[in-house]
Amino acid sequence: METPTPLSALGSIQFPAIPDAQASLQLALQYQFELSEWKSTGEIETAQFNQLHILLKHAQQNVPYYTKLFEKHGIQLPERIDRAFLEKIPISKRSDYQDCGDDFGSKKMPEGHGQMAVARTSGSTGQPLKFGRSSITQTIWRALSTREHLWHGRDFTKKIGAIRLAPPDYAPAPAGVQGNNWGAGVDKVFVSGPTVFLNASSPLEGQLEWLMREKPSYLLSFPSSLVALTRYAEQKGISLPSITELRCVGEKLSVEHRAYLKDKWQTKVTDMYSCEEMGYIALQCPKNEHYHVQSESVLLEIVDENGRACAPGTRGRVVITSLNNFVTPFIRYDIGDIAEYGVPCSCGRGLPVIQHIHGRTRNRLLLPNGENRMPRLGEFVIYKKYDDAGIRQLKCIQHSLEKVELQIVAARAFTEIEQKDLVDILLQNLEHNFTVELTFPAEILRNPNGKLEVFECRI
Ligand SMILES: [Zn+2]
Incomplete structure (x- = not known):
């Protein structure tokens, strides 16, 4: 792997680089991730429960939805949190947050979380939800996106491409749009190569033509889009361009589709599991095709119909707690996906393993x-x-x-x-x-x- 070159914000000092404040924060988080991912699953869980204690106290005191929820269910915050206590907290659905309106927002924020912004899921479930983000949640999101690049050993100087949904008239085929660097998450941190982007609703013929011309080393898209593009090329007898890696996002990547894409493109296929409300939930292991939960940001549970943890290999509902969103805390949030835990990973990372995600696939x-x-x-x-x-x-x-x-x-x-x-x-x-x-x-x-x-x- 090429070693990335940190960007210096000071023209007069290039070695070592002195990155700006935002990039320094991201690199500081990166350093911590590199330590925490090797801790044991138990040690990681203890650190998560300590962080969760702070979040629960905040939510109980400052977020009316949780004040009422905890009161209704007689929930008292203990000195220390364990799994038995966690499982007593009722699971919230998207409709619960939709129904409670402003009660979902924090009335008072702790110090130092920076600017707040309101976001909204435009999501593939068709259930819009307004929620908040802070500068801190955004910084952690960016640091995790860089972790994903580092895990998969990408060369930051190469061209990166994406075919994703965008508003009408933005980045349509044949031209798409170009950028000078890899964008948020990387742009201030490392020296990076160009980016190319194409609107996913462009006709397949235009997508393939764009790809042949731009030849990005890494291509990010929805699995269903990549499969449709591959089938189209096959039908037309057009050979696929040579690409270092296909990166899947935004919907379920089935075992069959992964095998199909790997076979037809003769390349590495990686997947990531994320959602708009939580950011990155789990990233593909650098060594295996399953996923590691991003435990520094989310506490993920896979539960049965009684809200209890499923054993590895058993399908259950994905329930997530965001550990750093104090604006609109998501605590035991059923995000509507089904997944199964895996056994500890041979790579040695203590971050819990998700073996399969049975999420959504988009229709065309x-x-x-x-x-x-x-x-x-x-x-x-x-x-x-x-x-x-x-x-x-x-x-x-x-x-x-x-x-x-x-x-x-x-x-x-x-x-x-x-x-x-x-x-x-x-x-x-x-x-x-x-x-x-x-x-x-x-x-x-x-x-x-x-x-x-x-x-x-x-x-
Ligand atoms: Zn692993």
Whole structure:
């Protein structure tokens, strides 16, 4: 592996580099991660429980949702936290946080967490949630993104590429957009090479042509997008470009898809497990194809229907506590995924192992001309524009090559003009003139595999 070159903020001192304050903080965290990942699982858990104690005390005192929750369930904070106590805390669902409104936010913050920002999941579940972040949560997110690069031994001077969802008209094929460095997380820390980015809703032909031209060493995308692109190239008899590594993000990477991508591209395939509310949850081990929980940031549990820890190899619900978000604390949050623990890793890291993640896979939109693409629905625009409508769920279903249905569950009705606007936003994002049926069910049901999907193709 190429050793990364730290960036100096001082022109007059290059060796050793004197990074700026933000980068220094990230490097300081990196140093700690390099120590903590080798500790035993028990030692890591003890450190987590100590951190959780501070978070629980804060939440009980300053976050009305938890003040009420703990009171209702008679929860008293003990001197020391152990697993038995943890399992007494009721699990919260996304709908619980949606329902409690401002009660989810901290009324008072501890010192030093920096600037607060409100974020919103635009997520693939179609259940929007507003939550907060601090500078500290962002810094830890950046440091973990750098850890992921370091774990997989990437050469920071090479070109990195991504095919991801973006608003309409941003980075479409054929050009995409270019950047001078690897972006947030790396840009202030190490000398890095160029970045290229393409909108994932670009037609597959344009994606492949872009890839051939840009030839990034590392390519990040959704597994379903990479699989669709690979199948397209196969069908057209186009040979795939040579790439050092495919990086998967944003949805489940099945064993079959991993094997298929590895075989067709003849390259390394890595995966990461993250969500908007938590940032990085688990990263692929540098030596094996399973995942290590990012225990310095999240306390992850895989639980059965009684909220108790599952044994390795047994599927259970993923329940996560963010250890550093004091703005809107997520404590025992059921994020709607199913996973199974693995046994301790041969690499020697004490970070717990997740063997399999049975998460979501996105459906693709089918067009009458035979093309298929990753659909962009504009749900983020809708949530923001109709913030006052209290949208709890949103889903788009493709019923035929001509017709789609937009389902919305909201606290209030939409006027005729607003309904027309909703249809316009959807069509503008789908970039095809479908007939749209707008419906307002009382609830959107999970699909047969228990997942809520923002887009479903029923053809
Ligand atoms: Zn490992």
